Amino acid sequence: MTGLDGILEVEGLNAWYGAARILFDLTLRVDRGEVVALMGRNGAGKSTTIKAIMALMARRSGTVRFCGRDISRLRPYEIARLGVGFVPEDRRVFSDLTVAENLDVGRQPPRRFSDGRPAPLWTEHKLYDLFPNLAEMTSRRGAEMSGGEQQMLTVARTLMGNPLLVLLDEPSESVAPVIVEQMANTILDLKKEGLSVLLSEQNIHFAALVSDRAYVLEKGQVRWQGRMTDLAGNTATQRALLSM
Numbered sequence: 001m002t003g004l005d006g007i008l009e010v011e012g013l014n015a016w017y018g019a020a021r022i023l024f025d026l027t028l029r030v031d032r033g034e035v036v037a038l039m040g041r042n043g044a045g046k047s048t049t050i051k052a053i054m055a056l057m058a059r060r061s062g063t064v065r066f067c068g069r070d071i072s073r074l075r076p077y078e079i080a081r082l083g084v085g086f087v088p089e090d091r092r093v094f095s096d097l098t099v100a101e102n103l104d105v106g107r108q109p110p111r112r113f114s115d116g117r118p119a120p121l122w123t124e125h126k127l128y129d130l131f132p133n134l135a136e137m138t139s140r141r142g143a144e145m146s147g148g149e150q151q152m153l154t155v156a157r158t159l160m161g162n163p164l165l166v167l168l169d170e171p172s173e174s175v176a177p178v179i180v181e182q183m184a185n186t187i188l189d190l191k192k193e194g195l196s197v198l199l200s201e202q203n204i205h206f207a208a209l210v211s212d213r214a215y216v217l218e219k220g221q222v223r224w225q226g227r228m229t230d231l232a233g234n235t236a237t238q239r240a241l242l243s244m
Helices: 045-052 078-081 099-105 124-129 148-157 178-190 206-208 228-232 235-241
Strands: 004-019 020-031 033-040 059-066 083-085 166-170 197-203 212-220 223-226
Touching: 004 178, 004 197, 020 033, 020 059, 020 197, 020 223, 033 045, 033 206, 045 059, 045 083, 045 166, 045 197, 059 235, 078 083, 078 235, 083 148, 099 124, 124 148, 148 178, 148 206, 178 206, 178 235, 197 206, 206 228, 212 228, 223 228, 223 235
Parallel strands: 033 197, 033 212, 083 166, 166 197
Antiparallel strands: 004 020, 004 059, 212 223
C-alpha cells in the first residue's frame, strides 16, 4: 500500500479498551494535501482510530506509516516530533496560561516534506490572521475562554508545531455554528497550505464542506469508503450508517 503521495498509511489496525476489542483490521490512507473524514455514529470507533494512530491506546496492533516510515512502535511524543499534530476532542488547553503562552508551548522547528520541499511555517502572526478571535485575546487565560475559543486555541497551538499531518477529533462537536463555520474555513486553509488532515466527524454537512474522501465506520470496521461527494449524495448509505 505504500506510495509516494501517501503521507499516512494504516494497515490492519486493531485496538482494545481492556478486554473489549474496538477496532477490527482497519485500513486507510491519507495523501498529501488531502482532507479525509472518518465518519460514523457514536461508538463506531472514530476517536479510537485517531488515538490508536497517535499511540494513545495501551493495546493495539497493525501498521501505521507516516511519510513512508513505520511509526507503529513509537511513543506519542515521538510521533508528534515527526510532524503529526493531534487536536483532541476535549480541547486540552493550558488553563493557567494565556493564549500567547499556550502558542509558545506548541512551538517546534520548521519541517520539510519527504521530497525536501519546505512544509508550511506557522508563526503567531500567521495564526492570528487565521484566527482573528485569538488576536483579540492574546493575554486571556485558557480558563477564561469559551469552548469554541478553546477549540481554536488548541488547533492554533497544534499548528505552532509545524505539522505535516493534522488529526482532528470531532472539530464541530458542541461548538456554536459560527465556530463550526470558522473551523471549516480553517481546514480548507490548511489544505491550501499543502497540509493533510484526517478528521473524525459525525456531521455529514460539515464533512462535505471540507473533505475529499471519507471512510465510514460501524462497530470498528470500515463499511464504506469513497469520494466525499459520493457519500454526500448517497442517502441510502447515510441512513444505513450515519442516521441516529
